[in-house]
Amino acid sequence: MVKPHPRIIRPLFAHTDKMLIHKNLNKFRPLAVLVAIFLSWILLSGFASAPVINWGLKPNERELTPTVSTAGRELLEKYNGLYVARGAANGDKKYYLTFDLGYESGNTAAVLDILKEHNLKAIFFLCGNYLKETELVNRMLAEGHTLGNHTNRHKNLPKLSEEGIRKDISVLAEDFAEKYLDAKPMAFFRPPEGSFDERTLKIAQEYGLRTMMWSIAIVDWGKKPINAGNSSDKIAKRIHPGAIILSHIANSGTPEMLKLLIPALAEKGYTCGTPDEL
Numbered sequence: 001m002v003k004p005h006p007r008i009i010r011p012l013f014a015h016t017d018k019m020l021i022h023k024n025l026n027k028f029r030p031l032a033v034l035v036a037i038f039l040s041w042i043l044l045s046g047f048a049s050a051p052v053i054n055w056g057l058k059p060n061e062r063e064l065t066p067t068v069s070t071a072g073r074e075l076l077e078k079y080n081g082l083y084v085a086r087g088a089a090n091g092d093k094k095y096y097l098t099f100d101l102g103y104e105s106g107n108t109a110a111v112l113d114i115l116k117e118h119n120l121k122a123i124f125f126l127c128g129n130y131l132k133e134t135e136l137v138n139r140m141l142a143e144g145h146t147l148g149n150h151t152n153r154h155k156n157l158p159k160l161s162e163e164g165i166r167k168d169i170s171v172l173a174e175d176f177a178e179k180y181l182d183a184k185p186m187a188f189f190r191p192p193e194g195s196f197d198e199r200t201l202k203i204a205q206e207y208g209l210r211t212m213m214w215s216i217a218i219v220d221w222g223k224k225p226i227n228a229g230n231s232s233d234k235i236a237k238r239i240h241p242g243a244i245i246l247s248h249i250a251n252s253g254t255p256e257m258l259k260l261l262i263p264a265l266a267e268k269g270y271t272c273g274t275p276d277e278l
Contacts, residue, residue, distance in 0.1 A: 052158040055083075055194035055213050059238040066215050066238070079201035081211035085278055088242025094273035095243040095265060097122040098214065100190065100221075102154050103250065104133045110255035112139060118262055120272045121145055123212070125190045128152035128172050131179055141183050146275035148188035149173055149209055158197040165203050173207060188212045188275075212278070214246035226253035232260035239265060 053075060057066035065084050076083060087094055099111065101124055115122055124140055125148040131137065140147060151157070152172040157165050173186055189209035191200055201211050216238050220226045231253065235245060247254050262272070 052195060052197050055196070057083075057215065057217075059216070060240065061237045063240045065240050065242070072213075075196070075198060075201055076211060076213065078198075079205045079211060081201060081213065082244070082278065083213035084215045084240075084244060085242035085273060087273075087277075088240065091241050093241050093268075093270045094277075095216075095239060095245055095270050096273050096275070096278065097245055097247070098125065098148075098190075098212065099123070099247050099249050100125045100150055101130050101249055102127045102150070103129050104136065105250040105252070107249050107252055107255055108133075108136050109139075111249055111258060112136070112143065112145075114255060114258050114262070115145070116143060118272075120262070121274045123148050123188060123275050125150035125188070126172070126176070127154045127192075128175060129154075131172075131175055134179070137180065141180065146188065147176070147183065147186055148190060148212065149176075149186045149204075150190050151192055154192045156193055156195050157191050157200045158195055162199055162203070165200055169204060169207055169209070173209075188278075212244065214244045215240070216243050217246040220251040220254060220257075221248045222251070226251055226257060228253050228256035228260055231257045232264055235261055236264045236268065239268060239270060 051071060053069065053072040055068075055072060057068045059066045065088055068083065073083075075081070085092070085094065085096060097115075097120065099122060101108070121144050123146045126137070127150045137147070149169060149172050151168040152175070153168055155164070155168055157168065160168065169189065176183070176186060185208065187208070187210060189204040189207075189211050190213070191204075191211070194213065196211070204211050216235055218226065218231050218234055220231065247258070265272075
């Protein structure tokens with residue numbers, strides 16, 4: 001049997017290969033179009049943005065500011081945010097009390113009583129659900145406290161679209177302004193769960209809000225009551241000039257902790273600053 005010359009076979013195989021490749025490409029072309037559309041949507045919607053910062057810190061017990069992530073600190077600086085007060089660098093022995101409030105658990109009045117007894121002013125970061133607590137909110141305002149924006153629905157903002165972030169921040173600000181006509185507009189913003197990206201800080205700034213994180217916190221956001229003595233001791237050990245302390249009033253142990261903390265910090269030479277200093 002005479003074998004065909006290789007020069008004759010090769011073009012036939014080459015033609016067949018081209019047909020198979022073309023046929024396979026046609027199969028995947030609709031998928032490629034969908035992928036291209038999806039990637040374009042991601043870029044336009046703002047999801048392909050800077051990395052997400054989940055705020056965390058390594059505390060010091062030598063009256064030094066804690067160690068935080070470089071990326072988080074630089075983003076805060078870029079958008080005029082803060083996690084310590086300006087006096088920290090000068091060794092100004094002041095601290096600032098801040099409270100996050102998503103809902104009323106029956107502890108807020110006790111906290112306000114303690115603050116009033118010591119003539120201290122704090123910042124209360126409210127969610128949309130808390131605006132219905134008119135008696136308590138009006139008391140905060142009447143007693144000279146500052147109210148901040150903790151978003152309307154307490155969602156993890158980096159997981160939302162840019163439109164979603166804007167809505168969660170602006171709805172709370174608008175509802176607050178409509179419900180509490182004599183109150184000053186909210187000036188500070190705290191992202192839920194301590195999670196943010198560059199879009200979050202940029203949008204907050206566009207609404208005239210300054211992002212405030214914290215330099216001292218304890219695990220008090222769960223349902224289990226904190227041990228007041230242990231929690232007070234822990235904060236006192238971590239205190240430093242310009243400290244911004246985060247507490248959650250929903251925890252039933254917070255009022256008792258506060259009773260112990262204020263005199264403990266005074267013994268170390270610290271006084272509570274006022275929000276307008278920030």
